[in-house]
Amino acid sequence: MRTTTGINSRVAIEREANVGIVWIDNPPVNALNTEVRAGLWSAVESLRQDVGIEAIVLACRGRTFVAGADIGEFALPAKEPTLPVVIAALEAIGKPTIAVIHGTAFGGGLELTLGCDYRIATPDARLGLPEVRLGFIPGAGGTVRLPYLIGGLAALPMVVTGQPISSDEALALGLVDAIAAADTLVEDAIAFIRRVLVGGGKPCPVRERREQIGKTDPTLFEQEAALLTSRSGSLVAASAGVEALRNAIALPFDEALNIERETFETLKASEQSKALRHVFFAERAAAKVEGVDHDVPVRPVESVGIVGGGTMGTGIAMAFANAGLPVVLLDLNAAALAQARARLDQNYQASVTRGSLTEAQKRERLDRISLSVTYDALSTCDLVIEAAFEDMDVKKEIFSKLDRIAKPGAILATNTSYLDVNEIASATERPGDVAGAHFFSPANVMKLMEIVRGARTAPDVLMTLVELGRKIGKVPVVVGVCRGFVGNRMLAARGAESMNLLLEGASPQEVDKAFTSFGWPMGPFEMQDLAGLDISWRNRKALGQTLPLADDLCELGRFGQKTGRGYYLYEAGSRVPKPDPELATLIETKSKDMGIARRRIDPEEIIERTLYPMINEGVRILKEGIASRSSDIDLIWIHGYGFPVAKGGPMFWAETEGMSKIVVGLRHWHKKTGRDIFRPAS
Ligand code: T1G
Numbered sequence: 001m002r003t004t005t006g007i008n009s010r011v012a013i014e015r016e017a018n019v020g021i022v023w024i025d026n027p028p029v030n031a032l033n034t035e036v037r038a039g040l041w042s043a044v045e046s047l048r049q050d051v052g053i054e055a056i057v058l059a060c061r062g063r064t065f066v067a068g069a070d071i072g073e074f075a076l077p078a079k080e081p082t083l084p085v086v087i088a089a090l091e092a093i094g095k096p097t098i099a100v101i102h103g104t105a106f107g108g109g110l111e112l113t114l115g116c117d118y119r120i121a122t123p124d125a126r127l128g129l130p131e132v133r134l135g136f137i138p139g140a141g142g143t144v145r146l147p148y149l150i151g152g153l154a155a156l157p158m159v160v161t162g163q164p165i166s167s168d169e170a171l172a173l174g175l176v177d178a179i180a181a182a183d184t185l186v187e188d189a190i191a192f193i194r195r196v197l198v199g200g201g202k203p204c205p206v207r208e209r210r211e212q213i214g215k216t217d218p219t220l221f222e223q224e225a226a227l228l229t230s231r232s233g234s235l236v237a238a239s240a241g242v243e244a245l246r247n248a249i250a251l252p253f254d255e256a257l258n259i260e261r262e263t264f265e266t267l268k269a270s271e272q273s274k275a276l277r278h279v280f281f282a283e284r285a286a287a288k289v290e291g292v293d294h295d296v297p298v299r300p301v302e303s304v305g306i307v308g309g310g311t312m313g314t315g316i317a318m319a320f321a322n323a324g325l326p327v328v329l330l331d332l333n334a335a336a337l338a339q340a341r342a343r344l345d346q347n348y349q350a351s352v353t354r355g356s357l358t359e360a361q362k363r364e365r366l367d368r369i370s371l372s373v374t375y376d377a378l379s380t381c382d383l384v385i386e387a388a389f390e391d392m393d394v395k396k397e398i399f400s401k402l403d404r405i406a407k408p409g410a411i412l413a414t415n416t417s418y419l420d421v422n423e424i425a426s427a428t429e430r431p432g433d434v435a436g437a438h439f440f441s442p443a444n445v446m447k448l449m450e451i452v453r454g455a456r457t458a459p460d461v462l463m464t465l466v467e468l469g470r471k472i473g474k475v476p477v478v479v480g481v482c483r484g485f486v487g488n489r490m491l492a493a494r495g496a497e498s499m500n501l502l503l504e505g506a507s508p509q510e511v512d513k514a515f516t517s518f519g520w521p522m523g524p525f526e527m528q529d530l531a532g533l534d535i536s537w538r539n540r541k542a543l544g545q546t547l548p549l550a551d552d553l554c555e556l557g558r559f560g561q562k563t564g565r566g567y568y569l570y571e572a573g574s575r576v577p578k579p580d581p582e583l584a585t586l587i588e589t590k591s592k593d594m595g596i597a598r599r600r601i602d603p604e605e606i607i608e609r610t611l612y613p614m615i616n617e618g619v620r621i622l623k624e625g626i627a628s629r630s631s632d633i634d635l636i637w638i639h640g641y642g643f644p645v646a647k648g649g650p651m652f653w654a655e656t657e658g659m660s661k662i663v664v665g666l667r668h669w670h671k672k673t674g675r676d677i678f679r680p681a682s
Contacts, residue, residue: 002014002015002016003015004023007039007042007043007046008035008038008039008042009035009039010024010025010026010033010035010036010039011023011024011025011036011039011040011042011043012025012043013043013046013047015052015053016190018052018053018054018055018197019053019054019055019056019057019190019193019194020047020050020053020055020056020057021056021057021058021059021186021190022040022043022044022047022056022057022058022059023059023060023061024036024039024040024058024059024060024061024066025060025061025062027061027062028062028063029062029063029064029066029067029068029104030060030061030062030064030065030066030067030109031066031067031068031069031070031071031072032066032068032069032070032083032108032109032112033070033072033073034070034073034079036066037081037082037083037086038081040086040090040112041081041085041086041089044086044089044090044093045089047093047095048089048093048094048095053095054095054096054197054201055095055096055097055098055193055194055196055197055201056093056095056096056097056098056116056193057097057098057100057186057189057190057193058090058097058098058099058100058112058113058116059099059100059185059186059189060100060102060103063103064102064103064104065099065100065101065102065103065104065105065109065113065125066105066106066108066109066112067103067104067105067106067107067109068106068107068108068109068130069083069107069108069139069140071134071277071280071281074268074277082140083108083111083112083139083140084139084140084141084257084261086112086115087111087112087114087115087140087141088115090112090115090116091115091116091205091206091207092205093203094203095203096117096118096193096196096197096201096202096203096204097115097116097117097118097193097203098116098117098118098119098120098177098189098192098193098196099112099113099116099118099119099120100120100121100185100186100189101113101119101120101121101122101125101127101167101176102121102122102125102182102185103122103125103126104125104126104127104128104164105121105125105126105127105128106126106127106128106129106130106164107128107129107130107131107138107142108138108139108140110127110128110129110142110146111129111138111140111141111142111145112140113127114141114142114145114146114149114206115141115145115206117196117203117204117205117206118177118178118192118193118196119170119175119176119177120176120177120178120179120180120185120188120189120192121167121170121171121176121178121179121180122167122179122180122181122182122185123167123168123179123181124166124167124182125166125167125170126164126165126166126167127164127165127167127170127175127176128158128162128163128164128165129142129143129146129158129159129162130162130164131162131237131241131264132159132160132161132162132232132235132237132238132241133162133276133280134237134273134276134277134280135235135236135237135267135268135270135272135273135274135275135276135277135646136237136240136263136264136267136268136270136273137159137237137240137241137244137260137263137264137267138159138241138244138260138264139260139261139264139265139268140261141257141260142159142260143155143159143241143244143245143247143248143256143260144207144244144247144248144253144256144257144260145206145207146158146159146175147212147213147216147245147248147249148206148207148209148210148212148213148248148253149174149175149206149209149212150173150174150175150212151173151212151213151215151216152213152216152221152245152248152249153216153217153220153221153224154173155245156221156224156225156228156242156245157224157228159241159242159244159245160225160228160229160232160238160241160242161228161231161232161238167179174212177192178192207253213248213249216249218249221245221249225242225245228242229242233519233644233645233646234519234644234646235272235646236267236270236272237267237272237273240263240267243263244256244259244260244263247259247260248260271656272646274648274656275645275646275647275648275649275652275653275656276645276646276648278631278634278648278649278652279634279635279638279645279648279649281631282629282631282632282634282635282649283475283635285629285631285632286475286476286477286478286629286631286632286635287466287470287476289459289462289463289466289478289628290478290628291459292459292462292463293459294463296459296460296463297460298460298463298464298467299382299409299411299460299461299464300382301325301382301383301411301464301468302325302326302382303325303326303327303328303380303381303382303383304317304320304325304326304327304328304381304382304383304384304385305327305328305329305330305377305378305381305383305384305385306327306328306329306330306384306385306386306387307330307331307378307384307385307386307387307388307398307402308330308331308386308387308388308389308415309329309330309331309333309336309337309339309340309371310336310340310387310388311343311441311442312387312415312439312441312443313329313331313340313387313388314329314340314343314344314347315439315441315442315443315444315445316385316387316415316439316443316444317329317344317369318344318347318348318365318369318443318444319439319443319444319472319473319474320472321365321366321368321369322365322444322472322473323471323472323473324368325368325472326368326369326370327368327369327370328369328370328371328372328377328378328381329369329370329371329372330371330372330373330374330375330377330378331371331373332373333373334373337371337372337373340371341371344366344369345366347444348362348365348366349362375401375402375405376405378402378405378406379405379406379407380407381406381407381410382407382409382410382411383410383411383413383464383468384402384406384410384411384412384413385413385414385415385437386398386399386402386412386413386414386415386416387415387439390416390417390418390419390535390538390539390542391542392419392420392423392424395414395416395419395424395427396423396424396426396427397427399412399414399424399425399427399428399434400427400428402428403427403428403429403430409433410433411433411434411435411461411464411465412428412430412433412434412435413434413435413436413437413465414434414435414436414437414452415436415437415438415439416436416438416452417438417484417485417488418483418484418485418488418539420481420483421434421435421436421452421454421457421481422454422455422456422481425454425456425457431454431455431456431457432456432457432458432461433458433461434454434456434457434461435451435452435453435454435457435461435462435465436450436451436452436453436454436481436485437449437450437451437452437465438450438451438452438485438487439474440487440639440640440641441531446639446640447473447474447475447639447640448474448475448477448487448635448636448639448640449465449469449474449475449476449477450477450479450485450486450487450636450640451465451466451469451476451477451478451479452478452479452480452481452485453478453479453480453481454481455481462478466478474639475635475639477627477632477635477636478628478632479626479627479632479636480624480625480626480627481626482621482624482626485626486618486621486626486627486632486633486636487636487637487640487641489617489621489626490614490617490618490621490633490637490650491614491641492617493613493614493616493617494524494610494611494613494614495524495536495547496547496613497609497610497613497677498511498524498525498610499547499548499549499550500609500673500675501601501605501606501609501610502549502587503548503549503587503590503591503594503596504591504596504597504598504599504601504673505591505598505599505600505601506601506606507579507584507587508523508525508526508567508568508579508583509525509568509577509579510601510603510606511523511524511525511606511610512524512525512526513603514603514606514607515606515607515610517603518607518644518647519644519646519647520642520643520644521642522642524610525566525567525568526567526568526577527642528560528566528567529560529561529566529567529568529570529577530560530561531560532559532560532561532562533550533553533554533558533559533560533566534554534559536550537550537551537554548590548594549587549590552586552590553566553567553583553586556586558583561575565580565583567580567583568580568583569582569583608665608669609669609673609677611650611653612662612665612666612669612677613666613677613678614650615650615651615654615662616662616666616678618630618633618650618651618654621633630651630652631649631651631652633649633650633651634648634649634650634651634652635649637649637650666678
């Protein structure tokens with residue numbers, strides 16, 4: 001007979017003859033908050049003293065094993081017992097122990113399992129140390145016990161990239177000892193530990209197993225470490241993780257453990273970590289749509305139609321096909337469709353060449369995308385996304401056709417980047433089913449999905465798009481209707497000033513350098529060359545707007561990489577930007593014609609004059625209710641435009657700089673340039 005004793009509200013002990021099962025129950029993800037740690041510590045103490053108990057099983061209720069320390073508690077001073085203390089007590093319990101893993105054993109969760117002698121997992125479990133993504137290193141022995149168990153080389157990618165591994169991989173590495181089906185998991189764990197008892201029953205703590213770590217090849221380790229850290233961006237935690245592993249290899253166990261904890265504490269207090277934790281919670285907050293009941297039933301989406309076979313249309317098609325959904329790609333122009341087919345093939349082939357996709361996977365994905373020149377092919381789709389030319393009349397015509405052809409209940413979305421979603425919806429008899437689904441180029445890569453809520457968009461349509469976005473690996477953010485929505489509206493504020501900087505004396509490479517030094521993957525001019533200058537030019541012309549210099553470049557046919565010239569020069573077949581002396585002359589002449597005196601402009605001025613107006617626009621967007629939270633704006637800039645994630649997004653960065661500094665800066669540049677920098681032309 002089994003008896004259960006509650007230790008506190010989060011931890012209980014179940015006794016099954018001579019085996020004690022410690023249950024953790026802290027929904028939703030069994031995070032190790034103070035109460036769980038206190039409960040675990042008491043449970044371990046109680047079972048250590050219990051002479052009737054010979055072995056211990058550690059398991060979790062709910063959907064997952066422990067997903068880590070409670071990130072929400074990090075802002076507060078750590079309370080006793082800390083996780084290292086709990087794990088040390090478990091490790092020293094003097095009886096064989098086994099951790100039972102289902103769902104995710106992440107961070108402190110995985111470290112907790114390393115305090116046990118054995119680990120058993122379900123086939124679909126994932127094990128990882130994602131701490132680096134939160135800006136610190138594991139703080140409860142992960143960088144020491146993991147390499148003890150699986151070797152320094154195998155531990156390296158887990159610590160430096162934060163990427164989890166599957167239970168099969170864990171089994172191959174010796175991180176788990178057995179795999180068991182979910183419905184018999186705990187019973188199998190009990191049977192496993194009873195076999196250990198029969199076989200002699202001595203505990204074998206990880207700290208005493210130095211065999212694998214001793215085999216770590218130092219040359220290979222350093223080579224791999226250099227490669228992985230170079231790919232990590234400027235994350236301090238990535239190189240700190242490597243250093244912690246070096247310590248585990250070279251130093252005595254306790255010494256390495258103490259240094260790990262000190263580094264963890266220092267990094268936890270860093271600005272980078274605060275920013276990354278902000279992003280973690282921002283991503284979860286964005287899934288909650290203001291004013292919409294979270295439990296509203298979503299519409300099933302099992303097939304997707306896309307109108308328009310251009311770059312965006314094909315990118316969006318790939319995003320869905322990659323996630324396993326069948327797609328119909330429509331273009332009325334057969335030649336455009338043939339080009340789309342070639343582009344799809346080329347893009348997938350590039351992944352095969354890079355080694356990220358197998359030939360068979362490429363086939364499978366291509367087979368999921370069928371091409372069509374007639375609208376009838378869309379009649380069975382659950383969702384249709386229009387990705388046609390950016391012109392209101394064109395879009396309205398498409399939506400009125402979709403209204404006639406799409407099945408009842410189908411969601412009709414537009415990928416417009418600027419236009420009024422309400423006006424587009426008015427071309428249908430079902431505005432409740434219409435929303436914006438704004439992807440970012442390249443749509444199969446960039447994670448942002450701006451979901452535009454029209455005045456009449458139905459709540460379940462919004463929730464369906466949010467859920468679907470997450471399913472295909474995007475970060476969906478719901479925004480309201482205005483010209484350019486959140487991202488492009490703020491981009492316009494930045495664009496106007498970056499052009500003025502060129503006219504006043506900065507070169508494109510100086511502006512871009514200031515951006516990359518700030519942490520952006522590329523500067524605004526390199527980005528425009530990549531995207532093509534002609535797109536915004538066409539857009540300006542349609543609106544009767546002009547932008548000095550940018551228009552001049554387009555009139556000269558300098559559209560960027562695609563024409564070999566833009567703000568930079570590109571040699572045939574190369575994507576490497578080179579400064580162009582011809583452009584320098586062109587800019588100087590333009591400055592003279594416009595009567596603008598040229599001067600040296602330093603990187604601080606470049607950053608202030610481009611980012612401050614953008615932040616100012618962000619504040620205005622919040623006041624207008626176009627974005628519901630400032631953290632939504634941060635996500636849009638991180639996942640759609642490459643704002644450095646380690647700075648937490650423009651609004652978070654502005655808070656850390658101090659909003660008053662931004663306002664003072666804006667006033668200063670307003671006075672100095674004589675322009676209304678608070679309301680840049682857009
Ligand atoms: N702490 C606090 N809350 C957490 C949490 C955590 N570690 N993980 C998830 N949540 C909340 C989340 O905010 C959301 O809340 C709900 O759980 C569901 O999450 C000492 C220092 C586990 C794979 O980094 O990767 O251990 O919004 O929507 O898609 O070395 O959450 O519903 O109110 O994401 O099923 C290391 C982070 C911590 C794991 C589940 N661990 N979490 O994904 O659901 S540091 C992590 C995840 C550490 C030690 C250190 C994912 C997930 P709400 P969700 P999901």
